[in-house]
Amino acid sequence: MVQTPTEDTAALPKVPTPTLERLTTYLRCLVDLGASGVRTISSAQIEEHAGVSAAQFRKDLSYFGEFGKPGVGYQVGELENRIARILQLHKLQPILLVGAGNLGSALASYPGLEEHKFHIVALFDTDPEKIGKRVLGMDIIEFSRLGEINEVLQARIAILAVPASAAQAAADSAIQSGVRALLNFAPTPLKVPAGVVVRHVSFLQELAVLSYHLTETEKRGQ
Amino acid sequence: MVQTPTEDTAALPKVPTPTLERLTTYLRCLVDLGASGVRTISSAQIEEHAGVSAAQFRKDLSYFGEFGKPGVGYQVGELENRIARILQLHKLQPILLVGAGNLGSALASYPGLEEHKFHIVALFDTDPEKIGKRVLGMDIIEFSRLGEINEVLQARIAILAVPASAAQAAADSAIQSGVRALLNFAPTPLKVPAGVVVRHVSFLQELAVLSYHLTETEKRGQ
DNA sequence: TAGATTGTTAATCGATTAACAATC
DNA sequence: TAGATTGTTAATCGATTAACAATC
Structure with a gap:
């Protein structure tokens, strides 16, 4: 894995467009769940609410880093903020x-x-x-x-x-x-x-x- | 290739959604070309006008039958009608x-x-x-x-x-x-x-x- | 600790691209 | 006939799904 000198940024894996489109779906789902008082969710619950498979959800997030805790799940508020930030929906x-x-x-x-x-x-x-x-x-x-x-x-x-x-x-x-x-x-x-x-x-x-x-x-x- | 008795229709290959979406692009392209007096076109010309590769265009059409003549190309008017028919855009x-x-x-x-x-x-x-x-x-x-x-x-x-x-x-x-x-x-x-x-x-x-x-x-x- | 659930790797599936034999 | 261009098959590419080791 030798990086050629001309490539100064370690080209992150390109994010598939369908993944980006689903991020907004997750976001809406998280906002809804948050509003109804849910604090923690698992990928299985996302599957239920957003209609996207748990595996797909985890794979989608994996392009951007780590978001959850094994055995526990994801913090609704935190995940919401991080997805909004990825899509630049946090600033005007x-x-x-x-x-x-x-x-x-x-x-x-x-x-x-x-x-x-x-x-x-x-x-x-x-x-x-x-x-x-x-x-x-x-x-x-x-x-x-x-x-x-x-x-x-x-x-x-x-x-x-x-x-x-x-x-x-x-x-x-x-x-x-x-x-x-x-x-x-x-x-x-x-x-x-x-x-x-x-x-x-x-x-x-x-x-x-x-x-x-x-x-x-x-x-x-x- | 023995057909099981329960399958009474020879399941045509499922048409990919991106193919269907592109059909409307071809249609618009054909209408435009037809209006400017073009009678015959090749897949290479479609590539130029519609921004879809010639190979993709031919592959897309192949789901629905044969539309052109080798060595010649496609009749603009005929292709237009047939695509409209596939998409059911010929009837109200x-x-x-x-x-x-x-x-x-x-x-x-x-x-x-x-x-x-x-x-x-x-x-x-x-x-x-x-x-x-x-x-x-x-x-x-x-x-x-x-x-x-x-x-x-x-x-x-x-x-x-x-x-x-x-x-x-x-x-x-x-x-x-x-x-x-x-x-x-x-x-x-x-x-x-x-x-x-x-x-x-x-x-x-x-x-x-x-x-x-x-x-x-x-x-x-x- | 035992059970749950993650992030990731490997296997599968499907769509696009390239190549070419058939044919006008 | 020779040149052009199709329709189709095979090769490539990319995304989804499944499986599982890592870990809370």
């Missing part, structure tokens, strides 16, 4: 929201955003009709001013709730202004430089997958 | 929407729904303030009437855009009324009987994954 995250249509406005007022320390700090749109109108106490700002505005705000995350035709331009501007993570609600893939992370949420894609499974279950049932 | 799909808050209303008016033959046929909420109000020409109906209403409508897909606390009850009612596929926007896992498919969309989960990656890229960059 400023977020840009591009697109102030129906979806954008709904996302801006999504309950739980603030609770998870996500804070939408600016709202952009290209529609002159919308500029200056207010959503949740924020002015809607002309999209072309994104760069200038984010110079001050320094947000690193942007949500794109724009039509497919506008998505790439929105992404480019955001990245240009320093954004390094994009949540894309537009039904189109984005091209981004290395070092920028994109997650894509597609309402229609989800429905299509369900639609496929519908006929499958019918066939089986029939 | 009635959908129930439970929850007429900000998110529910935004989803109801999502552009592209109708284009993909998804049709929201009823909108439910428990809030007495909202009952009878109209969204997109539809009355908002008291949630307790879901069963009675769907007896007539016979929708098999429901979208849940309700708070976490109401999600399980909404799912139960929908399933009771004949729904077999659920798209869950509530930040909580659902318990459903076998034969019911659930897809879960979690805005906060997506943001949390991005948030994690942000610090990772910073570490690497640093």
Whole structure:
């Protein structure tokens, strides 16, 4: 196990994305359990409450260190804090929201955003009709001013709730202004430089997958 | 390869979920290419336009039959139709929407729904303030009437855009009324009987994954 | 101490990628 | 026919599950 001199950080095993996604599930589960007075839990109890196998839960945590005591289990409060810290949910995250249509406005007022320390700090749109109108106490700002505005705000995350035709331009501007993570609600893939992370949420894609499974279950049932 | 007598259908190889998700990407790509006058495409061109490798594309299609001609490629229009058919996007799909808050209303008016033959046929909420109000020409109906209403409508897909606390009850009612596929926007896992498919969309989960990656890229960059 | 439960290693499973024979 | 490109098989990669030694 000789480390080559050029690698100065002992490359930790890369964390699988499904593991990261499950962390938020564990977190919600822990918050719930904590609220109902539970102080200690075992991986078996997580399995029951979160619907993720005990083995999977322990494996997931193992990417980040040791969290429990053999024979005892995990401290609810402590585990909650440590997972929140891993996901950076312990400190305020400023977020840009591009697109102030129906979806954008709904996302801006999504309950739980603030609770998870996500804070939408600016709202952009290209529609002159919308500029200056207010959503949740924020002015809607002309999209072309994104760069200038984010110079001050320094947000690193942007949500794109724009039509497919506008998505790439929105992404480019955001990245240009320093954004390094994009949540894309537009039904189109984005091209981004290395070092920028994109997650894509597609309402229609989800429905299509369900639609496929519908006929499958019918066939089986029939 | 002797078929046991109890298995009356030659169990087709199960289609991986990622394959189904990519089908919608191909579809969009094909629609775009078709609109710009392209008649024939190769898997290599799909790779370029859709950002999915040519090998992956061919493998994905292979679950459903043969679609192209060696040495030639695929007919854009034909492939488009066949993929739409696989996903059942060729016939109207009635959908129930439970929850007429900000998110529910935004989803109801999502552009592209109708284009993909998804049709929201009823909108439910428990809030007495909202009952009878109209969204997109539809009355908002008291949630307790879901069963009675769907007896007539016979929708098999429901979208849940309700708070976490109401999600399980909404799912139960929908399933009771004949729904077999659920798209869950509530930040909580659902318990459903076998034969019911659930897809879960979690805005906060997506943001949390991005948030994690942000610090990772910073570490690497640093 | 004995019983419980962890963290980790090894075995399994499934999806992606690469390679190529078949064929237009 | 020769060149191009498919559909499929085999090799690789990565994630999940199972098993268990370590330990509270």
